[in-house]
Amino acid sequence: MMSDSSTEMVVSVQGLSKTYRSGGTEVLALQPLSFEAPAGEILAFLGPNGAGKTTAIRILAGFLAADSGQAKICGFDVAVDPLEVRARLGYLPEHNPLYLDMRVEDFLRFAAKARSLAGTSLEQAIDRVVAQTGLAEVFRRRLSECSKGYRQRAGLAQALLHDPELLILDEPTNGLDPVQVVEMRRLVRELGQEKTVLLTTHILPEVEALADRVVLLRQGQKVVDGPLMDLQAPQAGLCQLAIAAQCSLVDLENAAAAAGATWLAPRAAPFALDGLHAGLVELPSAMAIPDFAQSLQAAGVLPLQLAPQGGPLESWFLQAEGQQ
Amino acid sequence: MSTMRSALLVAKREFLAAFDAPAGYLVLAFLPALSAVLFFVTGPFFAFDTAELRGFFLSLPWLFVILTPAITMRLWAEEKRAGTEELLLTWPMRLRSLVLGKFLGAWGILAAALFATLGLPITVAYLGDLDFGPVLGGYFGALLLGGACLALGLFLSACTDNQIVAWLGGAAMLLVFNLLGGAATAEATPPWLGRVLLELDFGKHFEDLSRGVISLADVAFYLVMTAFFLALNGLVLLRRSWS
Incomplete structure (x- = not known):
């Protein structure tokens, strides 16, 4: 059900926690985490590897269930209305998993149909994301035959098909060469002008290049949460x-x-x-x-x-x- | 999107993906090739000199031990290995649509393999006076038996990210389900346990169907087993999100 209190915030997270069982011991992957992201903000989840960034966004995307706490996207609780949430977010998982046996065109059609697009709206959506992400050159090529840069674009394109309000990108420049990194950052910056973007990274220049606000995680705990401009002020930090x-x-x-x-x-x-x-x-x-x-x-x-x-x-x- | 529409979308994807690689055609060739050898070469068809296909249908529970896990081993294990399950499970489709879609896709592949065996009844009909009633009943039963086998295979595929483990596990479990009838009649088996084991035997329920005799109990058995293993499949995926 929609909640009135959180409708202004695209992302609203309260006390989210997650524990993993690893080798017979419990590992606290996410300590009670709270944050919010308003519409049109690029929020960067920053932290070293294993800080809990991916766990947090997997919960938001509905791939993992939280042990406790509440996460709402566009006013819908991810645990209660997962389909409503998924219909409003586009998600590019870490390492960009794709059906490599499919052609780019078939993959996008499959993803579009999974998002209930059909007929003219499906064709328009595919045309739009192909133009946005520059996939025209490889549109009929198998994903297995595409370069890593094009695969990353295909991963981003599937996340954009339904024109989501929230875009979640997990390490979007991971493994790309410098030219591809610049290109991907340009794309994210453009998308951030009209959508809320939540991205995870451990690359500081990426945060400085893209983010409006930063949530710094360390061992599953939020240690900093503030606008990038404040954190970049010379008096801030060691x-x-x-x-x-x-x-x-x-x-x-x-x-x-x-x-x-x-x-x-x-x-x-x-x-x-x-x-x-x-x-x-x-x-x-x-x-x-x-x-x-x-x-x-x-x-x-x-x-x-x-x-x-x-x-x-x-x-x-x-x-x-x-x-x- | 409705559950069935999503399921058909996933089923179509799986069906087409299976025939996008040589392995799919190998699976498709396996059933007609081996069943023809078993039926005409090593089987009693020419010795009995009767135009019937019961020998072919009775071999199916054993052929399915190899074939059906080969169809299902990739379906979840590969999604997990490649990480695409994270994509699939975060698209706005219900879990039951995904499980049902995978099952229908696998069932479609099996139906194609059974379709490829139609050369057998056509040949037998050419050689003698074949009664097509039992043949239709046999194929109907084969689809039911195959459905239960595929559901079991899908469940095991969901438990691992290794296709070989999924195939071995599926084949081993199907072998056990086919041997339960033998264990039921062993002297050491208590009568009550024997009755239970006999009722769970995949092959035993196929005996009447292979003669073209369709009983509600046999049909219900395969439907219940299919639903049971598909539900387990869903639970495995659900549990993973909590782990």
Whole structure:
């Protein structure tokens, strides 16, 4: 049944949890997870492998049942109205499983009929997704004979046939070459202008390129949930900094520690210069870099390199690891 | 989409997929080729000098031990291995449509294989005065028996992602179901257990049907066994989403 409270949200998840039994022991794959996604948002599920991203979206797609909690898509409970939910979402599973013995055309017709499309609306839907995903060139080719990029497009095309309100993409650029990755991201960005997109990834640049909002998962638990712009603000998260100075490594380490940084590891000198030594330090945030540089200078260590490593999002990622 | 429309969509896909590879034609050739050998070469057809096909029909429960798991072994196991079950199970189709569709697709393949054996009655009718009533009854019974065998095979295919395991498991279980009648009459078997085993024997229920005698009890037995194993198939898939 439709719920009034959650109709504005395309995705509404409350306290979703899932436990697996593996080798006689129970593994908590998803700790009570709650989040929402409004219409027209690209929400990225970010996290290392095994963080629970795929488990979460498999529950949303109706492939797995949750142990507890409630997930609603377009106001329909995935456990109570699975057919209503499936009619409103397009799903591209991880590793993009396809019927490789079928031709692209036959596969799309099969998927369209499974989604109750018929007659003119079926033909129009196929024409639309073929144009959207650029499949015309391989339309009559067997999927087994298509490149990985075209297969990924075919997987995306089947998810778009019924023009769903929600698109769930599990690692959509997994295994693609750089050109195909750029192409797939362009497609997702275009689709995100008119649909809610929920994508999972462990690739930070992908999140930065696509997402409006990020949910960071770690060991089945949500550790960060916020707009990408907030997470990318320089004051947010730990900041790793590569530093180099013309002094001994011990002096560099001591000066960095005295200036308020955490010494992480020595590094190779960034360029050839007598007595140049380098290391990696961590600061509470990128905002602390100017004070840190002044403190080094005050200690008699002139920094010849001060290079932030990764973006603020990576800092959040590292901070989440640290919290665990 | 209605349950039956979805089921027919899946059935059509499975039927066409079976004949998209040489293995499908091998399955199609197996039944007419082997049944002809058993009937004309090693069987008593020429010795008895009567125009009837009972020998052919009585060999079917044993031929189905090999044939029907070969038809069903791919149907769920391959979906699981290739990951396409995640696609299929997240499209807006009911689980019962998928199970029924797989079954109807497999049944269609078996019907095609039985159709390919029509050369036998045509040959026998050419050689003698064949009564087509028992032949029609026999084919009707073969479809019922085959349906129960396919449902069992589908259930085992749903339990694994390995087609060989699915075939071996199906063949072994069908062999057991065909041998239950023998075990029922063994001296060590208590009479009550013997009666139960005899009632569960796949071959025993086919004896009358192979003569063209259609009894409600035999028809009901095969329908119940088919429904039972299809229900188990559905439960296996349902349970997987909870595991």
